[in-house]
Amino acid sequence: MSECIFCKIARKEIPAKIVYEDEEVIAFDDIRPQAPVHTLIIPKEHIPTLKETTDEQTGLLGRILVKAKTIAALKGIDQSGFRIVLNTGPDSGQEVFHIHFHLLGGRRLGWPPG
Numbered sequence: 630m631s632e633c634i635f636c637k638i639a640r641k642e643i644p645a646k647i648v649y650e651d652e653e654v655i656a657f658d659d660i661r662p663q664a665p666v667h668t669l670i671i672p673k674e675h676i677p678t679l680k681e682t683t684d685e686q687t688g689l690l691g692r693i694l695v696k697a698k699t700i701a702a703l704k705g706i707d708q709s710g711f712r713i714v715l716n717t718g719p720d721s722g723q724e725v726f727h728i729h730f731h732l733l734g735g736r737r738l739g740w741p742p743g
Contacts, residue, residue: 656670697732706734
């Protein structure tokens with residue numbers, strides 16, 4: 630999807646503070662952080678929401694979660710703890726319809742979250 634803001638970030642058409650990148654995944658700091666560390670982790674492949682994923686993408690989604698611990702270490706929150714959030718659809722608060730995982734940490738996070 631050529632007009633998707635996250636696709637444009639992945640293609641480096643829009644600047645972002647990139648903290649991690651490989652062939653399939655890119656992670657960048659959120660421009661409206663909700664915690665001291667708030668990094669978005671996205672697949673480079675455009676997938677609108679979790680509802681549109683397929684069995685063929687199981688490996689990709691698993692690799693994103695495994696990469697989250699690497700990114701948490703890069704951000705210095707792997708020992709203190711972190712949260713991964715995946716919003717799906719408008720009622721969840723999803724604003725950009727390109728699947729993305731929020732990596733949150735750097736302070737004690739409350740529960741319930743919302």
